[in-house]
Amino acid sequence: MRPSPLMVSSEIGRLRSVLLHRPGKEVENLTPDLMDRLLFDDIPYLEIARQEHDAFAKILTDRGVEVLYLEDLAAEALEDREVRGRFVEDFLAEGHIPGEGTKAALRELFLGLPVREMVDRMMAGVRRTEVPQGRSRSLADRLDTDNPFAVDPLPNLYFTRDPFATIGTGITLNHMRTETRNRETLFAQYIFRHHPRFRDCTIPLWFDRHETTSLEGGDELILSPEALAIGISQRTDAASVEMLARRIFQDGQTFQTVLAFNIPKKRAFMHLDTVFTMVDRDKFTIHPEIEGPLQVFSLTRRGQDVHIEEEHATLEDVLKRTLGLDRVTLIRCAGSDPVDAPREQWNDGSNTLAIAPGEVVVYSRNYVTNRILQENGITTHVMPSSELSRGRGGPRCMSMPLVRDAV
Numbered sequence: 001m002r003p004s005p006l007m008v009s010s011e012i013g014r015l016r017s018v019l020l021h022r023p024g025k026e027v028e029n030l031t032p033d034l035m036d037r038l039l040f041d042d043i044p045y046l047e048i049a050r051q052e053h054d055a056f057a058k059i060l061t062d063r064g065v066e067v068l069y070l071e072d073l074a075a076e077a078l079e080d081r082e083v084r085g086r087f088v089e090d091f092l093a094e095g096h097i098p099g100e101g102t103k104a105a106l107r108e109l110f111l112g113l114p115v116r117e118m119v120d121r122m123m124a125g126v127r128r129t130e131v132p133q134g135r136s137r138s139l140a141d142r143l144d145t146d147n148p149f150a151v152d153p154l155p156n157l158y159f160t161r162d163p164f165a166t167i168g169t170g171i172t173l174n175h176m177r178t179e180t181r182n183r184e185t186l187f188a189q190y191i192f193r194h195h196p197r198f199r200d201c202t203i204p205l206w207f208d209r210h211e212t213t214s215l216e217g218g219d220e221l222i223l224s225p226e227a228l229a230i231g232i233s234q235r236t237d238a239a240s241v242e243m244l245a246r247r248i249f250q251d252g253q254t255f256q257t258v259l260a261f262n263i264p265k266k267r268a269f270m271h272l273d274t275v276f277t278m279v280d281r282d283k284f285t286i287h288p289e290i291e292g293p294l295q296v297f298s299l300t301r302r303g304q305d306v307h308i309e310e311e312h313a314t315l316e317d318v319l320k321r322t323l324g325l326d327r328v329t330l331i332r333c334a335g336s337d338p339v340d341a342p343r344e345q346w347n348d349g350s351n352t353l354a355i356a357p358g359e360v361v362v363y364s365r366n367y368v369t370n371r372i373l374q375e376n377g378i379t380t381h382v383m384p385s386s387e388l389s390r391g392r393g394g395p396r397c398m399s400m401p402l403v404r405d406a407v
């Protein structure tokens, strides 16, 4: 076995390699009736969303970051016909396809395409009108429904942060709260098992997609080689946080502490990284609305066990102690203004992606917060943000680091 090609031991170490997904047809397969189930608040204009996404990727590649695309890795992982066949079966089994006739037609459709087109097609979803008819059709195949899709699109794929997450040299392959996002994790499973870059490598699995409680990458933050912060949120269960801590402590990685942040369970704050991110060694963005109700626990390694304690100090003090710092700065979204802060948080003003200590990618529309970041000595790389933001995720949500330098 080769050593793990993954290494992420902080939120801010110089970014070397990152996984993105360029939005595809799946975004155009949203309709008002589907938005709620598919976790969107509006329908992005695909052409502009792609331009914005390309601008994001260019900021990264211009700074020497290797940008990999989920759709390319998935296609490369599925080169082998036998692996591809199994993938298609798993995909169909989890796709809530109405009947066996539809399933057979989809199988034929997918397996008849060149592999890269097949991947795009699976991500995009298949409309009922696109499924060839005519073969023996069961009752389930013939029922009228109000869903125009034989298999739903996966419009959240461009939020690569969530379905799996790199921690140290391993990953959590996540069990997502919702069915629509759980289907996304199948791509990661096949990539890590079958892609030449990852197969035959020792990549610890801290969490598996078949667990019964949920964990999503937007809740997983790596504060330092010794400490993680994990959100208990609308998407991540407390039991998952404890399980993750136990496994990481037992493996003998460098992590000694997991701070569990119990944040309000609501759409606007779905993950910890929508309200709290790290931008420099001692600087964090935070949305003021979570500061009051925030309950923090520390889970620490005690031999083979996990010791759990509720923190009663201020967030600043907990962070100082955990990171061994004399001072920390919390940079409040839009400076806590009662109108600008919730507006900019809604459009991911607190959701920064650090590409080096003190250097972050941000959305242009959050200009109040961006100015405050600059006043605090943070370098901001500003990307366009009209369309991508409609999916409720910012630069951190749209990226999954695979390798960062040590800080």
Ligand SMILES: NC(=[NH2+])NCCC[C@H](N)C(=O)O
Residues within 6 Å of the ligand: 038, 039, 040, 156, 159, 161, 162, 181, 217, 218, 219, 270, 271, 273, 274, 391, 392, 393, 394, 396, 397
């Ligand atoms: N890491 C994040 N905050 N991701 C945001 C994901 C947004 C996506 N529409 C969802 O609801 O799942």
